[in-house]
Amino acid sequence: MLKYLIKRVLWMIPMLIGISLISFFIMHLAPGDITSNEASFNPKASEESRQKLREMYNLDKPVIVQYGLWLKRMATLDFGKSFASHQKPVFWQTSDKDGNITKGMIQEALPITLMINVLGLLITLALAIPLGIIAARKHLGWQDRSITLFNFIGFSIPGFWLSLLLMYWLGVVNNWLPISGLHSLNYESLDTWSKFKDSISHLLMPVLIPSITGLAGITLFIKNGMLDVLHQDYITTARAKGLNEHQVVYRHALRNALLPLITIIGLSIPGLIGGSVIAESIFAIPGMGKLFYDAVLMRDFPVIMGILTIGSALTLMGNLLADVAYAWADPRVRRGVMQ
Amino acid sequence: MQAGSNRFFSFFHHQLLLSALFASMTISVVACSKAPPIVPVDLNAKYPAESGGSLVDAMMAEPSGLITMIAGESAASAVAGNLFNRLLKYDKNLDIESDLAESWHISPDQKTITFRLKPNLKWADGKPITSADVLWTWQAVIDPKTASPYSSDYQLVKKAEAPDPLTFSVTYDQPYAPALDSWAGLQILPKHLLQGQDLHTTAFARNPVGSHYYKLDNWVHGENIRLSRNPNSVLGQARIDKLVTRIIPDNSAQFLELMADNIDAMGLDPIKYSRIIPARPELRNKLALYKELGNSYTYLGFNLKHKPFDDVRVRQAINYAIDKQEIIDGVYLGLGINIASPYKPGTRWSNPHLAPYPYDPGKARALLKEAGFSDTDGDGILEREGKPFSFEIITNNGNKEREKSAVLIQRRLKEVGIDVRIRTIEWASLISRFIKPDEKGITHFDVVILGWSLGLDPDQYNIWHSSQQAPGQFNFVGYHNPVVDKLLEQGRLELNPEKRMKIYHEFARVLLADSPIVYLSAGYGLTAIHKRVKGIDNPAPPAGIGWNSQDWYIPKPLRRNELSAN
Numbered sequence: 066m067l068k069y070l071i072k073r074v075l076w077m078i079p080m081l082i083g084i085s086l087i088s089f090f091i092m093h094l095a096p097g098d099i100t101s102n103e104a105s106f107n108p109k110a111s112e113e114s115r116q117k118l119r120e121m122y123n124l125d126k127p128v129i130v131q132y133g134l135w136l137k138r139m140a141t142l143d144f145g146k147s148f149a150s151h152q153k154p155v156f157w158q159t160s161d162k163d164g165n166i167t168k169g170m171i172q173e174a175l176p177i178t179l180m181i182n183v184l185g186l187l188i189t190l191a192l193a194i195p196l197g198i199i200a201a202r203k204h205l206g207w208q209d210r211s212i213t214l215f216n217f218i219g220f221s222i223p224g225f226w227l228s229l230l231l232m233y234w235l236g237v238v239n240n241w242l243p244i245s246g247l248h249s250l251n252y253e254s255l256d257t258w259s260k261f262k263d264s265i266s267h268l269l270m271p272v273l274i275p276s277i278t279g280l281a282g283i284t285l286f287i288k289n290g291m292l293d294v295l296h297q298d299y300i301t302t303a304r305a306k307g308l309n310e311h312q313v314v315y316r317h318a319l320r321n322a323l324l325p326l327i328t329i330i331g332l333s334i335p336g337l338i339g340g341s342v343i344a345e346s347i348f349a350i351p352g353m354g355k356l357f358y359d360a361v362l363m364r365d366f367p368v369i370m371g372i373l374t375i376g377s378a379l380t381l382m383g384n385l386l387a388d389v390a391y392a393w394a395d396p397r398v399r400r401g402v403m404q
Numbered sequence: 405m406q407a408g409s410n411r412f413f414s415f416f417h418h419q420l421l422l423s424a425l426f427a428s429m430t431i432s433v434v435a436c437s438k439a440p441p442i443v444p445v446d447l448n449a450k451y452p453a454e455s456g457g458s459l460v461d462a463m464m465a466e467p468s469g470l471i472t473m474i475a476g477e478s479a480a481s482a483v484a485g486n487l488f489n490r491l492l493k494y495d496k497n498l499d500i501e502s503d504l505a506e507s508w509h510i511s512p513d514q515k516t517i518t519f520r521l522k523p524n525l526k527w528a529d530g531k532p533i534t535s536a537d538v539l540w541t542w543q544a545v546i547d548p549k550t551a552s553p554y555s556s557d558y559q560l561v562k563k564a565e566a567p568d569p570l571t572f573s574v575t576y577d578q579p580y581a582p583a584l585d586s587w588a589g590l591q592i593l594p595k596h597l598l599q600g601q602d603l604h605t606t607a608f609a610r611n612p613v614g615s616h617y618y619k620l621d622n623w624v625h626g627e628n629i630r631l632s633r634n635p636n637s638v639l640g641q642a643r644i645d646k647l648v649t650r651i652i653p654d655n656s657a658q659f660l661e662l663m664a665d666n667i668d669a670m671g672l673d674p675i676k677y678s679r680i681i682p683a684r685p686e687l688r689n690k691l692a693l694y695k696e697l698g699n700s701y702t703y704l705g706f707n708l709k710h711k712p713f714d715d716v717r718v719r720q721a722i723n724y725a726i727d728k729q730e731i732i733d734g735v736y737l738g739l740g741i742n743i744a745s746p747y748k749p750g751t752r753w754s755n756p757h758l759a760p761y762p763y764d765p766g767k768a769r770a771l772l773k774e775a776g777f778s779d780t781d782g783d784g785i786l787e788r789e790g791k792p793f794s795f796e797i798i799t800n801n802g803n804k805e806r807e808k809s810a811v812l813i814q815r816r817l818k819e820v821g822i823d824v825r826i827r828t829i830e831w832a833s834l835i836s837r838f839i840k841p842d843e844k845g846i847t848h849f850d851v852v853i854l855g856w857s858l859g860l861d862p863d864q865y866n867i868w869h870s871s872q873q874a875p876g877q878f879n880f881v882g883y884h885n886p887v888v889d890k891l892l893e894q895g896r897l898e899l900n901p902e903k904r905m906k907i908y909h910e911f912a913r914v915l916l917a918d919s920p921i922v923y924l925s926a927g928y929g930l931t932a933i934h935k936r937v938k939g940i941d942n943p944a945p946p947a948g949i950g951w952n953s954q955d956w957y958i959p960k961p962l963r964r965n966e967l968s969a970n
Binding site: 095096097098101102103104105106107108109110111112113114115116117118121146149150151152153161163165167168173174229232233236237240243244245246247248250345346347348349351355359362364 | 460465468469471474475476477478548551552553554555556557604605606607609610611624625626627628648650651652653654656657660661663664666830831832833835836837840856857858859864866867874875876877878
């Protein structure tokens with residue numbers, strides 16, 4: 066097992082380099098650079114200054130040279146500084162000679178996105194698993210049909226539309242929840258319990274809406290998995306042995322039906338760091354989705370590459386984790402991996 | 405089996421019920437903590453002016469930094485404008501008046517300007533403001549290491565001196581008429597805090613110290629920026645104690661916050677201004693609407709190097725064929741002005757004797773016929789030398805007003821026999837692939853719809869002079885008229901406002917006759933501000949409603965609870 070793991074991890078390095086090379090070139094295919102944004106289309110802004118900026122950021126060099134410079138920096142895990150955001154560090158904070166700390170852009174955006182996505186995933190699982198089991202158990206009954214209906218309605222509703230409607234009803238018509246943002250303006254002056262309540266009330270809509278509208282996929286997955294398993298011979302054996310339905314479903318059937326879920330979760334790890342730019346824009350959440358989208362529009366190459374690198378590293382690791390977890394959970398796969 | 409399945413179902417049911425109960429408990433706990441007391445107040449009553457209170461507004465993106473000579477975006481200048489002073493500024497009628505400089509003197513040869521600073525000025529940290537700060541700021545803006553996009557005006561200064569702490573003088577090679585405007589635009593930075601720092605990486609950009617009405621209290625990145633009154637403000641004290649700007653990227657979310665009374669002010673588009681707010685009594689009652697003419701206009705620009713746009717008759721024909729009032733009424737709901745010169749109407753630079761091209765399709769057809777176009781095959785589209793008159797209008801995507809204008813133009817041009825295709829392109833691609841000339845000097849567009857947002861000085865050399873056609877410069881339409889070149893050069897040398905005005909009136913007249921662009925409209929800036937903010941000058945003077953924002957006040961009975969200053 067260890068040899069397998071080491072081989073996989075070693076393979077990740079050339080794969081990461083390959084991914085970053087392709088990403089870098091694709092990124093440079095889009096015309097324009099940091100000097101072609103709307104703010105610089107100002108008759109008072111001279112072309113010489115834009116040219117100087119391009120030289121300062123090495124944008125006038127051939128693409129392969131720029132890639133080499135980037136790779137050299139990345140070898141020391143230096144993600145560089147943002148072009149657009151006044152040279153803020155892309156990944157982690159830096160401190161200057163006077164001890165002033167400037168926080169990194171990913172350092173600020175990642176925790177928020179991670180928290181929202183992890184909470185959303187947990188809520189989705191907590192709802193989808195029971196719903197999938199009921200739907201499988203009562204297949205073609207009214208419970209199954211209504212669960213499927215509810216899920217597909219949630220899936221079809223545009224998230225941003227539902228968000229705006231709920232923001233209007235819950236925030237404007239009734240003053241029950243805040244409309245946008247992460248914290249109230251008086252957050253710092255609150256006591257710990259009020260701070261906690263404040264954070265929850267701000268996160269309620271951004272977390273619940275995507276997780277409930279995204280229920281459909283996982284519910285269907287669990288339901289189909291359960292249906293497959295419930296028709297297996299060993300389930301009939303278990304029932305014939307005299308086990309009650311609770312033991313049959315939970316102790317025997319559910320575990321097997323949940324196996325593919327491990328793969329799904331492993332593959333969704335990279336998605337955890339990529340926030341939805343639409344949800345983040347609507348709820349004014351400064352997360353990774355908005356960071357990436359703004360960076361692309363501004364052609365902020367260091368930020369784009371930083372996020373792509375982290376994303377690809379996490380994808381590769383997520384794949385590995387999913388494979389390892391699957392092997393751990395399913396003895397059939399474990400034997401296959403060992404050989 | 406029956407008993408088993410019932411037990412199974414009830415267990416589940418139990419589980420679901422518990423989670424639903426927990427969820428609703430959580431929601432009720434957090435939601436019920438907000439119960440604002442309803443105190444009836446009369447928003448329309450007269451209240452005496454008093455200090456204090458806080459004004460909350462919103463912006464769509466946060467500034468990248470607060471040193472405006474580097475951070476060019478409007479978010480940066482909006483916030484930094486509250487923090488820093490310049491040597492001069494504009495008064496309510498858009499005349500130059502003093503800011504840090506109490507007086508200025510232009511030498512007889514018109515090449516030297518000497519500013520005299522007000523005495524006893526202090527930075528927010530208490531240190532004195534002297535001419536050394538002004539000299540340092542000028543050196544910083546022209547420093548190649550700073551790479552400031554806005555250095556071109558200041559690079560024309562051949563010599564700058566600070567002979568004593570209250571005197572600063574600059575000498576130009578030739579008289580430079582836009583000079584005073586440039587000194588009304590340069591925010592003066594503190595030398596004692598920035599000397600020796602790299603302006604691109606200094607922490608000052610996120611923690612500035614200025615001299616104006618407000619100082620930075622706190623900046624929570626991505627969420628809000630808080631300013632509070634600067635006790636050392638060089639121009640006296642503003643009335644409102646705190647300015648809070650929330651970062652809300654989505655326009656609808658901003659509007660919802662405005663409706664819920666979480667923000668006090670918001671920039672509006674024509675639909676919100678004319679239709680949505682007036683239709684809702686609860687919004688009409690608490691929001692006051694303001695409109696002011698901006699210093700910008702939208703235009704249809706021809707690529708003068710592409711046939712047939714090199715023919716002035718074709719350009720004029722298209723100008724006659726487009727109904728500009730229809731665009732103003734349909735796209736901007738009437739909230740715009742049909743202009744005939746590239747200046748803000750009502751200012752001295754705008755030529756009052758010029759009239760825009762009227763909507764006259766008959767004249768358009770006649771001009772096109774004269775230029776050699778005719779519909780030989782009867783398909784409704786004109787041809788010349790066998791080629792149909794068909795072209796593509798491009799504009800940047802995401803700007804709904806320009807897209808709608810393009811559609812209206814397409815229809816009007818079809819009526820005179822011109823076939824138009826519309827294409828919207830993402831901004832950076834638009835600028836770098838289509839507008840910017842390539843290495844061979846060729847620009848790849850036919851017609852573009854864009855806008856200019858101009859400064860207050862009438863100089864438009866960078867846009868219209870024939871020397872400004874290189875890649876990255878702004879004469880991308882390719883306009884070359886020696887008469888206009890001469891006028892633009894003269895306009896930069898003439899310091900007398902009366903004579904200068906005549907030069908630019910003539911410039912606008914020639915430009916209108918040549919029609920290298922079609923002026924589509926000069927739009928109004930539209931704002932909604934909560935009625936609790938009093939002291940706003942309405943109708944807006946030429947400088948806009950913000951000219952006296954330091955005199956706005958929020959009476960105590962109308963203030964928001966959690967943010968009261970005291």
